Amino acid sequence: MSDMDNRVTLTVNNLEYGGWKSVEITADLERQFRTFKLDITWQWPGQTVDQRIKPGDPCEVKIGNDLVLTGYVFKAPIRYDGRQIGLTIEGSSRTQDLVDCAATNRPNQWQEQPLLSIVQALAMEYSLMVVNQIPETARLAKHTIVPGETVFQSIDRLLSLFRVFSTDDEQGRLVLAKPGSGGRASDALELGKNILSANAPMDHSQVFSEYRVIGQQKGSDKKSGAAVSEVESTAADLSFKRRRTTIINEGTALTFELAQQRAQWESATRMGRAQTTTYQVQGWRQSNGDLWRHNTLVKVTDPVLGFDGDMLISKVTYSLSAQGSVTTLQVAPPHTFDPDPTPPKKKQA
Template sequence: MSNDNITLSIGEARLSGWTRLRVTRGIERFPGDFELEMTELFPGQAQDVVASPGDKCVLQIGGESVITGYVDRVVPSISAESHDIRVTGRGKCQDLLDCAAVWPNGQMSNVNAYTMAKQLAAVYDIDVICDLEGLLMIPQINIIPGESTYEVVERTARYSALLVYEDRSGNMVLARAGTEVMASGVQEGINIEAATAERSMDQRFSHVTALLTGTNNMQDLTSITAPHFTATDPNVPRRRERVIFAEAGELGWEVGKQRALWEVAWRRGRAEVIHVTVDNWRDVEGNLWEPNKLIDVLIPSLKVSGDQAGTVPQRLMIAEVSYSLDESGTHAQLTLMPPEAFEPKPILLYPQYGDLVGTVPLR
């Protein structure tokens, strides 16, 4: 890791010499954030750190940007043994999370998740990246007073099965579950320092029922004859019911199915979460571990494999990655989940009128 120098750029200044680092990014963590710490190696070193809360900054590892955003806090401290300084910050998208969504009259018409997000994010001078076409058009969106831009986008993106996260450049990204595979994986006895398999049932339900809350049911006869949709999880061993509201609006009732199927898939994916700590920030080709990419995992001792014999790797999604540096060296903590947690089944949507059905694939 001799080439993975850590630098924090603020204006023309490039600050290095950090003794502790934590950078965390994820496809369900919005925005990315970092924490840096320096202990003086010689008198006055910590005072050379020119950083103030609110400064624009770019954090780089080995010359690659990992966070583009702002300094949140600067915390100098002293004791009899040392002088320290700690700097924390988050990506540019923090303004979309912290601040209220701003739009005239609080109502948007004839938009999809991307066009809506782009207009709302532009208020805070943030770009939105989305390379998908044919997203579901939404006749009307009402912004709840005090609701943040992220909250508006996230609840709307559910109906197009989109993930909402921040990239290294501080842009908001709308994307589906990734299909790109890292050049190497993680394997017991090779590069895994520690691992935990978290399997649970307490947040899963045998049946998730979505109730319609549309305002023009006469355009959709199904919403009158069957005003709900129930998605099932066959791997829940006993009866456990959950009811949610599907804010389908004028889209037609079938769009509520996607909300229920997403809920089941979301909970199923989080019922098997693998946490691993590896000894390197990069794969064998030198790529930093990246959220929304697939990785092959083989941990026979924890029954994490693609076969019962424990010889074939299981392909999982990197949901979150933390790069860390401390007295024990460099480490990467990866949170891994099944790809299905982010990829609901294709469903039927009503393009405009509830009784005109067309298949809309998720890919």
């Protein structure tokens, strides 16, 4: 594999920039935009700096011939001393605008619309396309923008209700993601072979024995009153030994079916998140030449942590420093991201 396969280039205003001394590029299934940070230094006196990259410039980031990010430059700080000049370029995917900017749709309410239609309308206010990987959802009785909320805050209320994750792709589009849609990694993660390090917090602070979802459902001419409008459903985690109850108050119209599905999803996904583990491997590419990618399944063999099976790569970071190139992979049990999870039976304590 040649050095050109791993050469990081930043294209701004049809000009291509390379030769970066340090690199950090991150994509995350649970974050709406990818990010990058690139550093370069010049020795001076003797070299001049023509800073043509400015905050707000549209950009593309590639590793070799692989496009990994389409978005904008957000920061371009420059620093110097008596010996050298340093330039850092930071930016993110186009979808950051959905996280930062207000939802301004008029009218600001939808009735009897499916999830995809509402998300597309919200994103289109900022000229962003939506890629849909999930089955068609039930129609939502009503969704109203809360004054002052951002586009993603409004979208996230819908995603939580229908147990859907959203992320971005390399073209800067919003993706309603199907877990594992990136396919399967060619290489496995194996202790003693390619794993450089591991970090498993095993944090159960957000795991409970009982999950209650409460909300309101839409009444009708024939049915009204508290007995009809109030919705509550419960799911229990029988593996948890002591009583710990959490209540999730949905702020939108709810049905008993959606409440039950949400409660079961919370139970399964929170236990999955408690097993989230971060691995590091050398290089950015697998043995077949493909980049390590997020939202892909990978076989993990790690007797220290008790893993021997498929995990989902939820986050990937490509980094370059004086120590070389490293990929950091965050993995979790696949059911953690499934909208209708069925947790596997435990094989370890």
